[in-house]
Amino acid sequence: MHKKWWKESVVYQIYPRSFMDSNGDGIGDLQGIISKLDYLKNLGVDVIWLSPVYESPNDDNGYDISDYQAIMREFGTMGDWDELLKEIHRRDMKLIMDLVVNHSSDEHKWFVEAKKSKENPYRDYYIWRKGKDGKEPNNWYSNFGGSAWQYDEQTDEYYLHLFSKKQPDLNWENPTLRNEIYEMMQWWLDKGIDGFRMDVINFISKPEEMPDGEPKPWKKYASGSKYYRNGPRIHEYLQEMNKMVLSNYDVMTVGEMPGVTPELAEIYTQEEKKELNMVFQFEHMGLDNGPNGKWDLKPLDLLDLKKNLTKWQKALEDKGWNSLYFNNHDQPRIVSRFGNDGPLRVESAKMLATLLHMMKGTPYIYQGEEIGMTNVQFDSIEDYRDIEIHQFYQEQLEEGLSVGKIMESIYAKGRDNSRTPMQWDHTENAGFTTGTPWIKVNTNYKKVNVKGAIADPNSIYHYYRKLIELRKEHEVIVYGNYDLLLENHPEIFAYKRSLNGETLVVICNFSEKEIETNVLQEVTFDSCEMLISNYQDSDKEEEGEMILLPYEARVYLV
Numbered sequence: 001m002h003k004k005w006w007k008e009s010v011v012y013q014i015y016p017r018s019f020m021d022s023n024g025d026g027i028g029d030l031q032g033i034i035s036k037l038d039y040l041k042n043l044g045v046d047v048i049w050l051s052p053v054y055e056s057p058n059d060d061n062g063y064d065i066s067d068y069q070a071i072m073r074e075f076g077t078m079g080d081w082d083e084l085l086k087e088i089h090r091r092d093m094k095l096i097m098d099l100v101v102n103h104s105s106d107e108h109k110w111f112v113e114a115k116k117s118k119e120n121p122y123r124d125y126y127i128w129r130k131g132k133d134g135k136e137p138n139n140w141y142s143n144f145g146g147s148a149w150q151y152d153e154q155t156d157e158y159y160l161h162l163f164s165k166k167q168p169d170l171n172w173e174n175p176t177l178r179n180e181i182y183e184m185m186q187w188w189l190d191k192g193i194d195g196f197r198m199d200v201i202n203f204i205s206k207p208e209e210m211p212d213g214e215p216k217p218w219k220k221y222a223s224g225s226k227y228y229r230n231g232p233r234i235h236e237y238l239q240e241m242n243k244m245v246l247s248n249y250d251v252m253t254v255g256e257m258p259g260v261t262p263e264l265a266e267i268y269t270q271e272e273k274k275e276l277n278m279v280f281q282f283e284h285m286g287l288d289n290g291p292n293g294k295w296d297l298k299p300l301d302l303l304d305l306k307k308n309l310t311k312w313q314k315a316l317e318d319k320g321w322n323s324l325y326f327n328n329h330d331q332p333r334i335v336s337r338f339g340n341d342g343p344l345r346v347e348s349a350k351m352l353a354t355l356l357h358m359m360k361g362t363p364y365i366y367q368g369e370e371i372g373m374t375n376v377q378f379d380s381i382e383d384y385r386d387i388e389i390h391q392f393y394q395e396q397l398e399e400g401l402s403v404g405k406i407m408e409s410i411y412a413k414g415r416d417n418s419r420t421p422m423q424w425d426h427t428e429n430a431g432f433t434t435g436t437p438w439i440k441v442n443t444n445y446k447k448v449n450v451k452g453a454i455a456d457p458n459s460i461y462h463y464y465r466k467l468i469e470l471r472k473e474h475e476v477i478v479y480g481n482y483d484l485l486l487e488n489h490p491e492i493f494a495y496k497r498s499l500n501g502e503t504l505v506v507i508c509n510f511s512e513k514e515i516e517t518n519v520l521q522e523v524t525f526d527s528c529e530m531l532i533s534n535y536q537d538s539d540k541e542e543e544g545e546m547i548l549l550p551y552e553a554r555v556y557l558v
């Protein structure tokens with residue numbers, strides 16, 4: 001058990017565009033965030049992760065950066081940012097920034113230069129290839145649809161973009177580029193930030209040859225992910241970054257890593273390897289995907305979730321560290337996805353929170369999760385803002401799918417589900433802006449909002465506060481080992497945590513039914529204290545038998 005502040009912390013993610021607008025232009029901003037810091041402090045979070053606030057043409061809402069050392073004008077100024085950091089530190093919280101260095105914006109000065117000629121000193125900052133037989137250099141598709149290569153007439157070559165064509169991939173093979181990035185990171189760290197969340201950081205190393213992906217006969221392009229995820233030099237780059245930059249500061253790092261396995265995560269996060277503190281894995285977020293990926297809908301089988309999360313808990317138990325999340329700006333709202341956003345919204349949101357926050361790892365809360373915000377359904381595609389949604393919509397239409405079918409996928413999985421404005425109160429636009437919001441507010445804001453949640457002692461918000469408080473009171477929640485209970489039960493997710501003779505038992509009913517269980521018989525106990533539960537009148541167990549109400553969650557200290 002190696003103690004670290006970032007293991008004991010709870011992180012809160014802010015998506016600035018949608019958090020709080022201070023000047024009525026309909027776009028969240030830094031002064032808006034500053035005005036809500038007391039709210040976050042009262043919730044009890046320790047670390048704030050800010051999604052990108054850098055200068056950007058906003059093709060992908062700031063994940064396309066045109067200047068890594070400037071603040072997006074819509075969000076404020078560097079002065080506002082300095083004030084934000086100061087105000088966060090004054091409240092004894094920490095700030096981590098988003099580091100998006102797999103790609104830049106095509107409007108970054110490096111790329112503007114690189115495009116000018118093959119001899120330009122910045123040319124090699126990006127990944128250029130000649131075409132093959134008048135076509136793209138290989139058959140990879142971009143994660144947002146279409147080819148991953150964009151033809152550039154001026155120099156008669158293609159550049160690689162794993163995301164939109166306005167997000168050209170940076171060439172990490174080039175040591176000058178790597179140094180440039182390390183210096184930029186250092187510049188932010190010297191300003192006093194407390195770490196980084198690193199965007200698709202396991203994509204930065206690509207094999208020189210860039211082989212074709214395996215094509216599906218009916219598709220034009222194929223996935224190259226096998227070649228660019230966890231690529232040949234990835235550990236070398238992360239170790240270099242750690243040595244050159246991170247090791248000189250007491251900071252936390254979390255790498256976003258689609259396609260990471262527990263075996264790889266162990267390497268990425270174990271201390272001796274000197275790479276990162278933790279990673280965001282994606283396996284549990286893919287359990288409701290059909291064979292054709294995220295838009296192909298499939299109901300969640302609880303046994304899959306139990307198996308998956310348990311695998312991650314066990315794999316990183318002694319070496320490495322887990323990050324715990326159900327939500328972020330790319331994922332639909334968890335209460336709509338794995339819970340019930342109708343009559344049992346409050347119960348199921350609390351149950352899901354219990355399940356996650358009692359596991360071993362650092363928990364992440366995404367803005368609005370703490371009040372049980374839900375998915376949205378806009379009637380018109382015009383109301384959606386996300387580039388991924390629009391590219392998906394266009395491609396599916398071209399393939400002949402019905403609008404109804406396409407919208408069904410967007411309603412379930414679209415990223416804008418989590419990007420609607422934060423719901424602060426019951427006034428117009430949920431108190432987010434006095435102007436016209438850049439994306440529509442969820443119509444349920446009169447019922448689901450911060451003001452109401454603070455006033456109601458039984459709200460999801462107060463439940464989160466309690467969960468965070470418990471983490472500060474019981475070491476077993478942070479450092480205890482994990483073991484699954486009732487392995488094959490299709491509706492109950494139960495586990496225990498143990499540390500120095502202390503045991504925590506976590507019991508979650510994932511169904512809308514009452515369920516009788518004897519889970520407590522699996523642990524020997526003299527006395528049992530209930531630490532938290534989401535029903536006030538939980539059935540009192542007799543000889544280990546208990547009846548769990550719909551979505552009931554309980555945590556016992558044995």
Ligand code: TEU
Binds near residue numbers: 200
């Ligand atoms: O996301 C990376 C990623 O692979 C996915 O989560 C992606 O968002 C896609 O939706 C899969 O369907 C990161 C950022 O979190 C995301 O917001 C950015 O769009 C992306 O990188 C590019 O920077």
Ligand code: CA
Binds near residue numbers: 023026027028074
């Ligand atoms: Ca604003």
